[in-house]
Amino acid sequence: AQRVTQPEKLLSVFKGAPVELKCNYSYSGSPELFWYVQYSRQRLQLLLRHISRESIKGFTADLNKGETSFHLKKPFAQEEDSAMYYCALRGVGFQKLVFGTGTRLLVSP
Amino acid sequence: DAGVTQSPTHLIKTRGQQVTLRCSPKSGHDTVSWYQQALGQGPQFIFQYYEEEERQRGNFPDRFSGHQFPNYSSELNVNALLLGDSALYLCASSLTENTGELFFGEGSRLTVL
16 A cells, blocks of 8 residues: 655744654555645645755755655745645556645744 | 646535536646545545546546546546535646656635535
């Protein structure tokens, strides 16, 4: 079975603090992992994927197959990072994305 | 490019009725997927259409059906509506069927009374 777990519904930090949004997955093969973000009054959009190994808006995420995790990190949070973040998994041979329940990040001034 | 467009944005139905939701993909995209997002949950895959065929289906009953037209636009139909069908229905398009890089619409919010 494919499953994505985001243990925190809400993560509240101050501007300039480090951020880590947790994502754990369950999948027997080698998955593709993604982070999607939804800013207030905007549509859901792709933030980054593990294959590209790039930093987007200062965010990075490393796939840890041993711990089956794909945590999203940013060293210094900004107020504009406040949004809903979803971790998603795509299994080999599957077209669908399996999403977690999401974590709301609130960055206060 | 307007991106993925969905209609209607909001609608209210009563139990037992039928509903049709529509989606136009982003320009250049030929694959459309539908997701259901219940309140407080992440999007859940309903099905994907490519070349006017249903390519893969999630764990949804046959009351949920779809169609893709030659211009790549798509419809989601739900028959015999239940209260539990109340949700945000998201359409997503992609360049190919084998990608997790999806472009989402703003969704159609369905309320079943």
